[in-house]
Amino acid sequence: MTAIEEPTRRPSDRRCAILQEVSDALRMANDGATSIEAFLAGTSVSQREVIDEFGSMDDLVIALVENIVAFMLEPLDESPTEATFMRQLVAYGRRVTDEYADLRLKNLYRIAITDTIRDSRMKGEFYRRGPHVVQSELARFFRSAQLAGVRLDLDSRRLAGHFMAYLRVGWDLSGTGPQADGSQPADGVGRRVEGFLKGIRPESNDACTAVHDQR
Template identity: 40%
Template structure:
């Protein structure tokens, strides 16, 4: 048990996740969730009592970030224009990817999925898979409203997120540079998908 843990009222799920997230953001090199927990103010018993285990904690943490990155997609798909909504979404995803503990969670999942059968699939389902699916649903709604040319929304979502991640990975975090990269990605995506057609009638 961690020697720096002070007994007290039972902490919430959100508090426990944030305590572990602080460690992951500080080290940025963790490949083991148990090691991250041991360096936090959280005990393995707390994790077991609250989440069921360290695996469930890992999945809960990536699920929380996926929900945060997808939050802007819950707005009305007809207002404002598609490009503006994609910029807002792209900036949110890029900010979280560049400044949060998400990269550490990815490294941990890759390392631990070798030892734990099914972890890689479960991590994908609540992490990158959920992020891609929610963007695909958004693109499907945009196609139905005539804002986006007909194409496989799943492929469009994967393409957009790949462009976004590639640009974020290429630069050190700087809010101004990151915003410029997001604008560039959205322009490349919209021009590539719609070309000169900024609005098309639904099929």
């Protein structure tokens, strides 16, 4: 007998609305609040609703992180080809840079660090559902690109680590807010991707020409 797969459970409309409203509150707040309850107080969402939809306040934080991660990783969903590799990597880099420049992720990190003091489980869950997923999926993308014929000589896990570190250097140098001319940090992602690829395969000029169309 063929097993019948359970249909994927779609999030309720109220759950999505809560995530959106709390995300907006996190994005707008710049007062150094360190608890999800403090951010929730500025919304129309009650703690009772959070418990009903997510199970706990910590689970709301994890769901918010998962939403951000899913958004950042979306450009890597399709298996890369030699023709799409650069476009996908630049699109991913832009999304990651935008999120790290955004108060929403900074506030979530602050909440997670504070909650870790109260509950060590939170630290493991936050890392496992957030940074670990990003690193693993980026490594998978690089491995898929290698199998598709893109010349990347390093191990895919090392490539993922190096690429994220390279992006962070760009954030540190350019700052995480709008520049003096009003441009956003993500505007230079194409150039940073170009520099990264030139660094790992200096004898190749392929990346230099391909990236210009992605800026």
